[in-house]
Amino acid sequence: MFTGIIEEIGTMRSVKRAGHSLVLSVNASRILEDVHLGDSIAVNGVCLTVISFDRTGVAMDVMPETYRKTTLALLEPGSRVNLERAMAAGGRYGGHMVQGHVDATGVIRSRTREENAVVYTIEPERPGLLRYVVPQGSVAIDGISLTVVSADADRFTVSIIPHTLQETILADKHAGDAVNVECDILGKYIERLLLAPREAAPPSRPGGLTEQFLAENGFL
Template identity: 35%
Template sequence: MFTGLIEQVGRIDRIEPLVRSVRLVISVGAMAAQLTPGESIAVDGACLTVESASGTAFQAFASEETLARTTLGAASAGREVNLERALRLGDRLGGHIVQGHVDGTGTFVGLEPAGSEGFILRIAAPQDILDMSIVKGSVTVAGISLTIVELTDTAFSAALIPQSVQSTTLRSLKPGDRVNLETDVLGKYVAKMLRGQGLLKEKSGSKKPSALPGSVFDLLGL
């Protein structure tokens, strides 16, 4: 479990292809000395398990499901990623409850100035993500806990402070870039209970996310 408060930005140094999955080698500087095999770490919002850590990097396994559902499926060496270690009992919950179970991906539309120093982030998102989103509700974008301030039929917007931009990968996003999205887990349970009582129905045409095109899948020949 995580909070969506990014600890630091790391860099993918190497991607090692396996059969239908990959092993990521991620450079994290001094953080590597704090990591232990078996612990969870959110990489751009996707919960991965540290396999080993030495020097200034750690290794983590990314399954076929992770590659298909997240932007890690299109990752390449040199890409920066947001990192957060798992929440410990007694820690402050500064963001919101984040599982690291990515629901799908959205598209970065833009980052616009708002007020004297703030920004408005706009993300185009799939319908199933938007259906689980509400204004003033929480959403995780590339592992970052954000609050939705506007919701349309095709996108949502979130207000950002300068810190959120300067200390995360948001600083380097370009229009059209894909980002991992996770909706509020509490809303998912409410929706499931309503469906069980026949008060909420699945929309026709909904489908599971398909594999992302990109370098990792090309590497595996998938």
Template identity: 40%
Template sequence: MFTGIVEAVGQVRSTVASGIGRHLVLDIGQLAERPELGGSVSINGVCLTVVELKWPEAAFDVVAETVARSNLGELGPGGRVNLELSLRVSDRIEGHFVLGHVDTTCRIGRVQDEPPGRRLFFEPSDLEYLRYVVPKGSVALDGISLTVADRSDRGFSVAIIPETLRRTTLVDKGVGAVVNLETDVLVKAVVQRLEGSAGDRDGRLIETLRRSGFEVG
């Protein structure tokens, strides 16, 4: 499990096809702490296991399902990725609970300057996941915990502060770029619980989210 607070930006050394998907080698030397062999690292929001470690490089195997569902298959040598080590029980949670299980990808449809930061507008490749995107709620985009500013029936936007741009790969992203989306597991749980009940599910969902502090409707 992760929090969506990016610890460092790594660089792709190599990526090759393998029998299970792809074999990815990264320079992760910017991390303040070394992961253990067999440990978990969030790579652009995807939870991957360290299969080889020759500091400052680490290797990861990416299965075909993850390649198809995420942007990891688009990476090439020199590409930059967001890194976060897995959460420990004693750690402070400053973002939100991120599992590292990407739901789908999003395309950046528009970039709007809002000095000193900017607003990015995202269009999910699978609109089904918009049901879990709630204004003022959380999403993880390429592993970054962000607050949803607004949502429509085609996508959503987030406001990015300069510090987030400086510390992550979002500074590199423009219109047409593809990022990984993981929606909030707590919102998913609420939605799926209510959809499994009879009655006015939409009304109860809205009321439950409002009581939880979300601004809905």
């Protein structure tokens, strides 16, 4: 589990390709402070597992499913990436609950300045994804926890403060660029529960709680 608060920007050291799988090696510093094999690290909002590390960076596998559903396939040596370690138990939620399980990629349709903010309009490439995007709700873009400004049937907007632009790779993103989109997990679970077939309720015991029931079950 992550919070969507980016800890640092890393730089791709190497990208080894084999069909629809990758091994990513990224130069970093802060995330190395307590790194271990098997740790989870979000790279542009995608939860990956550390398979090796040294004093200057970490390496992580990308399987075909992740290759197909995220923007990681677009990375090249020198690419800048958002990095966040999994949240420690007892840590502070500065953003929102982010799983690192990308729902779909999206395309930035516009980038406009509004006084001290920059407003991005994003169109998800997966039809129907906007039903999970709620104005003033949360969404993760390339792993960054953001607040939705507006949403319609095809696209949504987010407004970015100067600090977020400075501390993440959103400053590098312009109209036409692809991003990873992860919607708030709460909406997805609620929908699943509402649409799931209702199990038959167990038959009720006639008479409710009675003295006989208590005696039969050892309470008397």
